Each structure stands twice: as C-alpha cells, then as structure tokens.
Amino acid sequence: MIKVSEQAKLKLSNLMQEEGFNADQHYVRVGVKSGGCSGLSYDLNFDQSQQDNDKIFEDNGIKLIVSKSSFLYLVGTTLEYSGGLNGKGFVFNNPNAQRTCGCGESFSL
Numbered sequence: 204m205i206k207v208s209e210q211a212k213l214k215l216s217n218l219m220q221e222e223g224f225n226a227d228q229h230y231v232r233v234g235v236k237s238g239g240c241s242g243l244s245y246d247l248n249f250d251q252s253q254q255d256n257d258k259i260f261e262d263n264g265i266k267l268i269v270s271k272s273s274f275l276y277l278v279g280t281t282l283e284y285s286g287g288l289n290g291k292g293f294v295f296n297n298p299n300a301q302r303t304c305g306c307g308e309s310f311s312l
Contacts, residue, residue, distance in 0.1 A: 231267050
C-alpha cells in the first residue's frame with residue numbers, strides 16, 4: 204500500500220488537471236527504475252490505463268498504479284509534497300530504503 208498526504212493529493216490533482224487528466228478516472232503511476240546516485244530512483248507519471256501486471260491502490264482520493272516489479276520496493280511508502288522557498292517537490296518517505304541520496308530522489312535497499 205502507498206499513502207498520499209493531503210499536500211501531495213492537492214498538487215497531484217492540480218497537475219493532472221493541467222495536463223488533461225482527470226483524478227477521478229485516471230491514475231498516478233508510481234515506480235522504481237535503475238539509476239540515481241544511490242542505485243534506484245523513483246518514477247512518477249500520469250496514466251490513463253493499467254497493465255496486466257499492475258497493482259492498483261487508492262488513497263486520499265488519488266488512484267495509484269504500481270507495477271509488480273516496483274511494488275516490493277514501495278510497500279509502506281508515503282508520497283508527500285513539500286512546497287515553499289526551500290521545498291523539494293514530491294518526496295517519497297520509503298521505510299524500505301536503507302540509504303538515500305542528499306536530494307532524496309534515489310535510494311538503495
């Protein structure tokens with residue numbers, strides 16, 4: 204399961220609308236890919252459909268899709284949004300990450 208904070212929900216809903224997606228019908232695809240200074244990096248996109256190997260979750264009014272290959276890396280993660288002058292944007296609070304880079308965009312297990 205992946206959680207979505209209230210701030211992340213508001214930002215995702217706004218971004219989806221700006222890009223022609225509907226938060227009630229479409230999905231936020233959350234994934235993990237190789238790369239980044241710690242070995243793995245997070246991937247966040249909007250999607251209109253699911254694939255056969257996807258798991259679907261809904262939290263705080265946001266529909267999330269996670270591929271089976273990314274799921275084990277992301278179990279228990281909370282997606283947050285930090286704005287303001289020193290804000291980083293979307294932040295993944297991942298309890299599975301043993302090490303993260305300074306920017307918070309990559310991690311290792």
